[in-house]
Amino acid sequence: MSQVVIWRPQALIDLAGAWDDAAGRLQAQADAVDDEVAGSAGVFTGSAARAAREAIGPTTAGLRGVCRALILAAAQARDAAEVITRCRDRVLEVVTDARGDGCAVSEDGTVAPPAAPSALLVACSGGSEAVARTMLDVRATELTRALQGALSALGAADAEAATAIDAAFDATPADPAPVRPAGAAGNPVADWPHLSQDAIAAAVAGMSDTDRRRLVESRPHEVGNTDGVPWETRIAANRINIADAILDQRRRIEVPDEVKLRAAVAPTLEAADAERLWAALNADPSMRAAAIAAYDHDARSRIDYYESLLADVADPVDRDRRVPRQILAFDPQRESFIELSGDLTRARALAVLVPGLNTTFDGAADDVATARRFVAGSTGDVAMITYLGGPFPTGQLVAGLVDATDPRYALKMAPRLVAFSEDVERRAGSMPVTYVGHSYGGSILGTAESFGLTADRVIYVEAAGAGVGVHDPSDWHNRNPDVLRFSLTAPGDPIGLVQGIPLGPHGADPDRLPGVIPLAAGRTLTGGPMGGLSSHSDVLNEPSDAWRNILAVITGDREHIRVG
Template identity: 75%
Template sequence: MTEPGLAEVLTWRPEALTELADAWDGAAARLQAQADTVDDAMAGSSGVFTGSAADAARHAIGPTAAGLRRMCQALILAAAEARDAAGVIGHARDRVLAVVSDARSAGCRVADDATVAPPAEPSAALVIVSGGSDSVARALLDQRAAELTRALQGALSALGAADADAARAIDTAFNAASAAPAAVRPAAAAADPVAGWPKMSQDSIAGQIAAMSESQRRHLIEQWPDEVGNTDGVPWQMRVAANRINIADAILDEHRKIDVPEEVKLRAAMARTLYPADAERLWVTLHVDPALRAATVAAYDRGARRLIEYYETLLADVPDPVDRDRWVPRQILSFDPGRESLIELSGDLDRARAVAVIVPGLNTTFDGSADDVATARRFVAGSGGDVAMISYLGGHFPTGPLLAGVVDAADPRYALQMAPRLVAFSEDVERQAGALPVTYLGHSYGGSILGTAERLGLTADRVVYVEAAGAGVGVHDPSDWHDRNPGVVRFSMTAPGDPIALVQGIPFGPHGADPDEMPGVIQLQTGRRLTGAPMAGPRAHSDVMNEPSDAWHNILAVIRGDREHIRVMG
């Protein structure tokens, strides 16, 4: 690695990387439009252009169109790397400039090789501070110059490393697009290696992948990213890599929506009207009122742009929960917008001594999961990295403001739909976590999802029902739970005054029994807030998971298996 010279660094504009990223995003959208045109042209010619020449033409154009789409993905992924680099390089350059400023304000001379020379003469004030000794003052200046030299050279070295890392990351994104596809033929595999996955066990899928070479696994990720990124049994490193491609494709899909003709956008607005007569009047108005037409088109585009911005955050690096000065890629284990599935791992699984899975509740949304991820990251940080956390959004959750949300949360179908997926995922977690203990946290409606999953055969070491709506659909007695780990230990936590208590365990209720009253379930104390006040009342419903209070530390102690610090109800 060649470190940049100081004069060169002073001319750098890290924000130019952000501008380049925007240009690459635009290029990806335009290139995708051309690829779509090629595909449409070939599809449209199938009925009029036949024979061996037509077949040869379609066979020849196939790899070209596929290459165009790989380049679109590469541009999106490279843009994400460039945005990350803009932040990291900008921060590193600011450190260099700060040392230079300190040196110059002290009257030191700064050379391009990052050596700092002391002033030719010590100031009168320094001589006085040095007891009137000119030699002592000069020695102090020499010492300070040496310190500044070390600091400046260290800052330049860090900047050079950040620059080199960014270059490698961007090169990797583009190299994936230009790499020639490799044949995937693991033992006993069909031409389509993922075709049998829906009917295969997770162990069989894992075994099939284990038989592949590294190049075959890379090809599997590139050719079938949706299946690889969202199938239990696939190694998590592969799922993370595949889901970066899936997120890039989702960004391209939203660009495609923006690029459709205005007439298509106007018809989409009409589709939301209730009656044909209203739709007809709206259609006429849109064509005679330019302002309304423009507003309708802008509203259509706004939704797509909002999703693009959100998906870009999923591709962006985030601060390491344990070392905020270090940035790490996000680890997305499932990304399926159609099913509203988003599963993310926070922390370092190789370093962790325990794993936890958080199942959130009411008003959790696919594109509004930042709070749930932040909750997971706080547990990782609070454990010093001893805990790896997974935020689990396995489908559509009940949503709605105030009373409407409460009414929607009374519907058990969300739990019934998501619980089987959670059961399957728990098998994958057990495989990936190895000997690490795994704890599941079901918060609010998530408690019903978790309890229903236990009824269907979840695999867990510890389970915590946190301010839970219930013990699970159809769960009225501990015998209704069928966790595959017979030694599972169950806990519950409900803060005094949490309105959730009004729906817990009501007769014939949709979410089963009150977990706080189930035999064998250990009740956890909620204790006090940071202010010293009791953790109680409506706000406690969410605060037990987010405020670093007694309740939060109690939950963390359960996750860590720290029996000495687990506080239970007397």
């Protein structure tokens, strides 16, 4: 008990911040070494120079491994602070209850009843002091059980945090040399672009645990973003990719202030104006600080977002339990982000959500939240993947609508979705897989169907169209001949004005194509009819008739599917 009282979980938050700062500083040193080595290439030549460069290469690689480990350990420390705080609060809550009842609390969490019952308790016990003492003993026993259980949970959380933090540092490779499977000629992933997904899966599965770990550490980008790689391995690699992305943003922040000030001056077109602004920035501390803060703002926002991807989240089915995020793809350059929500080992159905207009790489949280609601609503029977296979059209009001008329986003993303659907099919096994295309995502989904998507069911939800070049069901070429297709468009959704227009960029209106089963939009949570402008998103986000209809299709609950 004395330990619990003096524990300060905030120290873990402070430690995480210190580790993040240390990673940034250490990375700057590694960058400086690499720059010096590169700069010496023209003046320091010969066998000694070559030997020196070969010798220092593993050193800087090791330093970068430590930088990653610091970032990953910091994420574990933040998670630990949250869990330990909650467990500690529970201990103190039980102690407060015990002392409020007049009980004594010992160091090991044993609760002793008061020396004598109160007169009120005796009176409530029919005037029997013996009965009152028995009640106090029972209460003390209950409190002891609760307090020692809370202490045990706190101890377990502490031990788990220590193990997780140790594991983050243990992941730093002692030998930075990558594993080289037979036939890879020094590059373990060089042949992957020419191999089938089955071949890639078999190659990774055939590695030893040590070789697989080294592959993840040496080639995280390829491992984390290649279809065919087992998902557990992709998830592990993407934790490293996220840590590297944080370090990239820290590199931006660590540049000298002079660089940040020059960036503020750079957009100035006139030389005289640039000179005056430069002078003002150097003379006025507040202007200088504002210019530096503006430069750092975007990088810090991205760091906050990336750190949230490393943090554990509440289990959608059990909010008191926290689970790691399952990132199946993370590529800021290609704006690709894929996340699995739910537990595949217990789910009976799998769904893939393809969102629409104004979906961004850094703003996928809303779409992930949508997926998590379907997992929670099914009590874990559904696992759902949020699929961002590249950039989506963006823009407010008219600008967004104009960008959404561009079919190139769909044409670029659809082949990637087709390839991913092969990976999903392999992982799902006999589990039914449903693809949900919302808004512009409907066009992406339909285009992918025309290119050979594999699905058991597809749902076009408030879809922009049936797919680029899709004007008839024969234009779809889903590799599953028994695929079931559904569509849902709420009355009054403005998307109806552009669905299936002649010569439109996104193909036919899926609501009107033969063989597509229309789903009823039904009523909202408050009982009114689902429709109007807000229905475009409400059908996915509000626990309405439409939402339940979509869930019924995903789970295969035919009894509760309502046809429109």
